[in-house]
Amino acid sequence: MSEVKFFYGDAVPLEMHKVRIVQKLNLLPIEQRQEAMEKAGYNTFLLQNPDVFMDMLTDSGVNAMSDKQQAAMMQADDSYAGSETFTRLDEKVREIFDTEYFLPLHQGRACENLLSKLFVKPDTIVPMNYHFTTSKAHIVINGGKVEEIFIDEALKINSEHPFKGNMDIDKLKALIAINGAEKISYVRMEAGTNLIGGQPFSLENLQEVRQVCDDHGLMIVLDASLLADNLYFIKEREEQCKEMTIKEITRAISNLCDITYFSARKLGNGRGGGICTNNKEAYMKIRELIPLYEGFLTYGGMSVREMEAITVGLEETMDENMINQAPQFIAYMTNELQKRGVPVITPPGGLGCHLDASAFLDHLPQTKYPAGALAAALYIASGIRGMERGTLSEQRDEDGIEELAHMELVRLAMPRRVFTLSQIKYAIDRITWLYENRRLIGGLKFVEEPNVLRFFFGTLTTDSNWPDALVDKYRQDLGKVCNLFC
Numbered sequence: 001m002s003e004v005k006f007f008y009g010d011a012v013p014l015e016m017h018k019v020r021i022v023q024k025l026n027l028l029p030i031e032q033r034q035e036a037m038e039k040a041g042y043n044t045f046l047l048q049n050p051d052v053f054m055d056m057l058t059d060s061g062v063n064a065m066s067d068k069q070q071a072a073m074m075q076a077d078d079s080y081a082g083s084e085t086f087t088r089l090d091e092k093v094r095e096i097f098d099t100e101y102f103l104p105l106h107q108g109r110a111c112e113n114l115l116s117k118l119f120v121k122p123d124t125i126v127p128m129n130y131h132f133t134t135s136k137a138h139i140v141i142n143g144g145k146v147e148e149i150f151i152d153e154a155l156k157i158n159s160e161h162p163f164k165g166n167m168d169i170d171k172l173k174a175l176i177a178i179n180g181a182e183k184i185s186y187v188r189m190e191a192g193t194n195l196i197g198g199q200p201f202s203l204e205n206l207q208e209v210r211q212v213c214d215d216h217g218l219m220i221v222l223d224a225s226l227l228a229d230n231l232y233f234i235k236e237r238e239e240q241c242k243e244m245t246i247k248e249i250t251r252a253i254s255n256l257c258d259i260t261y262f263s264a265r266k267l268g269n270g271r272g273g274g275i276c277t278n279n280k281e282a283y284m285k286i287r288e289l290i291p292l293y294e295g296f297l298t299y300g301g302m303s304v305r306e307m308e309a310i311t312v313g314l315e316e317t318m319d320e321n322m323i324n325q326a327p328q329f330i331a332y333m334t335n336e337l338q339k340r341g342v343p344v345i346t347p348p349g350g351l352g353c354h355l356d357a358s359a360f361l362d363h364l365p366q367t368k369y370p371a372g373a374l375a376a377a378l379y380i381a382s383g384i385r386g387m388e389r390g391t392l393s394e395q396r397d398e399d400g401i402e403e404l405a406h407m408e409l410v411r412l413a414m415p416r417r418v419f420t421l422s423q424i425k426y427a428i429d430r431i432t433w434l435y436e437n438r439r440l441i442g443g444l445k446f447v448e449e450p451n452v453l454r455f456f457f458g459t460l461t462t463d464s465n466w467p468d469a470l471v472d473k474y475r476q477d478l479g480k481v482c483n484l485f486c
């Protein structure tokens with residue numbers, strides 16, 4: 001895909017697949033979208049799918065499957081124990097990650113649950129390049145503390161740094177020197193760092209982290225959920241990897257880590273998860289907990305059909321022409337928005353296009369949840385469902401004080417091979433309109449606020465009747481009824 005040159009200039013990302021099964025979409029009139037948003041408590045997680053035009057909430061469990069994945073699902077061997085399906089998945093995971101042991105679990109956070117239960121002790125620290133919501137919640141619930149040691153560039157909205165997901169090696173050394181290695185449970189590296197805009201780490205950086213961990217006898221735990229994007233960026237951007245295949249890069253990464261876990265809702269384009277390792281002791285400890293929390297060792301809470309799909313999906317992930325689709329669409333969308341002056345995270349990462357809500361709505365303080373407000377406004381203006389990734393996605397500290405997020409982002413995820421370029425152009429159009437009318441957008445406040453992972457189920461309301469003003473302006477600018485009745 002990246003190789004294709006266009007004769008008349010104006011290169012666009014070219015899909016290396018064709019669409020053979022489709023799902024009908026609805027585009028409701030804006031008045032109905034406003035109603036749906038209000039009913040959902042201004043929380044895009046609580047919208048109903050028939051009300052959503054483009055679902056850019058996440059890439060989790062919603063990537064398009066290939067014909068080969070679907071075919072494999074038909075030959076799944078359904079049995080509680082000893083299923084052939086598991087043998088195929090087990091062999092594929094161990095081949096790709098070059099590990100001796102594999103354990104199946106029902107999704108990524110299930111891996112985090114067991115790893116935290118086993119390795120996080122009260123008052124220990126887990127240094128990481130950046131946290132993810134569920135990984136942090138599991139560490140905290142087990143009495144541990146997360147220390148983020150990202151490079152300074154990580155939080156710069158606009159940067160040229162090719163690897164904003166790198167860990168700061170000097171800060172890691174300093175953290176170990178101050179606290180002592182015995183206070184550290186393990187070092188967590190997250191591929192395709194989710195919450196800072198799907199930004200990758202480099203192989204070189206991981207090699208340096210390994211060196212420090214070797215010096216202090218520490219384990220590295222890799223969260224490989226977003227590895228596909230990270231692999232693509234390493235191949236594209238890192239000199240030492242230019243001649244390596246995607247599989248060789250995958251193995252090089254895995255060989256630097258003690259334990260690798262992944263959400264197969266992302267990696268492998270199925271629905272499941274797993275942990276792999278060469279460390280027999282760790283394997284034996286985790287294995288004990290699988291039947292207790294997940295299911296028997298040959299399915300770990302996954303359906304056999306999904307396991308077959310993951311086996312094929314993992315092999316397909318080793319194809320650069322497959323894993324480049326999402327990053328190239330994201331780069332297209334990000335660059336087009338930037339040309340129109342819309343504040344976005346650069347360089348474009350994996351996972352999705354990220355709007356910088358702090359700059360977009362610079363008239364709103366973080367306590368009014370600008371990223372949440374922008375996600376709600378975008379749904380009203382377009383039928384596009386994005387995800388708040390800012391202060392709403394944090395939780396209050398023990399004293400009930402709001403923890404302000406480092407960044408206020410609206411993530412527009414790019415599920416792999418799902419959207420066409422014209423749909424992306426529609427998204428760019430509506431986001432640009434919204435940006436020109438940004439002063440109409442007001443803040444949000446909680447109606448019901450759960451204590452843990454509040455962004456999933458919390459309900460909010462607006463601090464004024466700004467949605468009415470937005471709808472009025474939309475009607476003025478875009479007419480009463482367009483061809484799509486929107």
Ligand code: F0G
Nearest residue numbers: 058060107108109132134194225263265
């Ligand atoms: N780690 C990372 C980096 C993730 O992005 C996710 C999920 C998980 C772990 C947890 O995996 O959902 O299978 O339990 N991210 C989803 C998202 C929820 O929308 O970004 P899971």
